[in-house]
Amino acid sequence: MIRHITLALLLIALGYGFWLSANFKEIAAGVALFLFGMLSLEQGFKSFTGGTLERILRGSTNRLWKSIGFGVISTTLMQSSTLVSLITISFVSAEMISLAGGIGIIMGANLGTTTGAWLIAGLGLRVDIASYAMPALVFGVVLLLQRGKVTKGLGYLALGVGFLFLGIAYMKSGFDAFQTAFDLSAYAIPGIGGVLVYTAIGMAITIIMQSSHATLLVIITALSAGQITYENALALAIGANLGSAVTSALGGMSANLGGKRLAIAHVVFNLLTATVAIVLIQQMSWAVDHLSAQIGIAEDDVLLKLALFHTLFNLLGVLLLAPFTRPLERFLVRAVRFEPKPMEQPRYLYPGALETPATAINALRKEVGHLYDNAYELIAMGLSLRPALIDSDQSLSEAVKMTRRIIPLDVDDVYERKIKSLHSEIIDFISEIQGRGLEEPAARQLYTLQQASRDIVEAVKGMKHLHKNLSRHGVSPNPVVREPYDAIRLTIARLLREIQQIRSQDPETVTSLSLDSLKLSSETSSQKFISELNRLVRARRLPARIATSMMNDESYTFEIGQNLIEAAQALLEPSSPRDQAIESKLALDEDDLQRLVDSTPEPN
Amino acid sequence: MTRKKLLNKLARFFDADRASQRKEIDSILKVTKKLKDKERDLRHKLETTAPGDERAELQGKLDVIEAQRHKALTLIQELRAGRNKD
Known part of the structure; x- marks a missing residue:
């Protein structure tokens, strides 16, 4: 019931927003296309999960570094930590990989998802990405109309890439036009209060859109249009990470015991990473500036600096938690237990x-x-x-x-x-x-x-x-x-x-x-x-x-x-x-x- | 009550086998009636069912009831024959 009411309110709010502002309509369409692109990518990768992915997954989780590496690579390739998390949850649930292996993949997936920020900041907003979207869409549809499962899968992948690019282009043009009408940067909040408020906003946006990737896209395009300050963008990125953990926790609650434990590990990991990032935001900001200068990122290139910050704080989380993976696994196995459902009682035997x-x-x-x-x-x-x-x-x-x-x-x-x-x-x-x-x-x-x-x-x-x-x-x-x-x-x-x-x-x-x-x-x-x-x-x-x-x-x-x-x-x-x-x-x-x-x- | 009638009543009272057979036949007739009712319902359904799997299923049920009623009839005949021999 609450779900239905929330959905109705959201639709009304969106409708009102579209009526009020054409720019908002363009930005929302960009987000919708981006999310649809991610769904298509997921669908495409699912066509290849008939054995190969599972085989690789099983062989890649016997060591923690392998699990983390698998998480990074698979998420970088698929650009969807959701799909990687879902497959991992199903494998942990079926006890085909250990909980520690699953935790490693989730850590790696968090790190892998930061490549999205690099792609959007480094490529998406610097070239005319919409011109690449069109051929991808055409190829995608042609392949999708074929009979073979693999060809169809490739079609979905091409469509996914096309819609992702198109979404980025719409968002960019929407925010550019928005800039002339409104100045959201006027609402910037300095200091620790701003960090906390914007972290909460980033988390809320991710929970609503069910994708930290999409949130990062919004953050980066808004930052490039000057609608938010660099400091607030950093806090939003931390919030996006937390939001993705909430999304995963919601999904894990309906899974079995292994899935629940993994979802809790995901929340613990992201919460720890976010806390450290919030506490050390000044120091990390300094580290980003220092590293940027080292690797040749311009002083005023806030987009790439944001991507670097996103990678750094996730890397810090991995470094902090990786040594404690086994103890965390033991703790979860001890603390999260199967609650037996009541046994059927006889009705007539007394x-x-x-x-x-x-x-x-x-x-x-x-x-x-x-x-x-x-x-x-x-x-x-x-x-x-x-x-x-x-x-x-x-x-x-x-x-x-x-x-x-x-x-x-x-x-x-x-x-x-x-x-x-x-x-x-x-x-x-x-x-x-x-x-x-x-x-x-x-x-x-x-x-x-x-x-x-x-x-x-x-x-x-x-x-x-x-x-x-x-x-x-x-x-x-x-x-x-x-x-x-x-x-x-x-x-x-x-x-x-x-x-x-x-x-x-x-x-x-x-x-x-x-x-x-x-x-x-x-x-x-x-x-x-x-x-x-x-x-x-x-x-x-x-x-x-x-x-x-x-x-x-x-x-x-x-x-x-x-x-x-x-x-x-x-x-x-x-x-x-x-x-x-x-x-x-x-x-x-x-x-x-x-x-x-x-x-x-x-x-x- | 005449003496003859009284003697017959006494004979029936002491003839436990005969009484048991009577009850057995009653029991068979009770089951046969249930089968007959079921058969009537099935025949009615059969008339309104088009040829196909469902009709074949109904026909199978009718065949089973027929076989069971045939068994019941044979049993009653055996019981009656046994009683007449006595």
């Missing part, structure tokens, strides 16, 4: 239920039903279908076909919290009942429900195996790969819906015999799936290697189905032993089912 066999069996039946409901939710989500959709009348085949993304799901976590914990409570309760001695038929009912609980757990374990490949191939752009997985998802989804419908009916009108038809359809779906796979392999449309993986997944699907049917059968069992005996006599055995499968016409 000591009072053990008073009589009938109440105990009834409570147990309900609890196994509760376990089934949890498994139902987990399996539905594992199929990337919302339980509400399966409960509805919507077409399942349409829903499966229209799935565009896999719902993120930590199957192991949900299994531990909602299935295993409850199953353990059920087993505990059953052993309590058994300790009190039970007569037939209650003992048999107890056994059936225990078996049902195990069947449910087995079904979920099947889903755990299946989920890996479903996540990988479930929305594959290749129809030969996707369609078999669509068939698997549809088979399980139909089964879940059928069982839910049967379970929701009045027990007086429903019989567990209805589940026999599910056994039949499970059997026919399995045979149809295998014969379709064989056909694809014969036609050389599907490599045998992939087909065998699919066959394994089909086997999990079949097991999930069988286990769920068995569990539902136990839950629907009539209470009277005579009725139970009759239903088991009328239920179709394997031979009966095979006869029906054989008589089912072959699919076209």
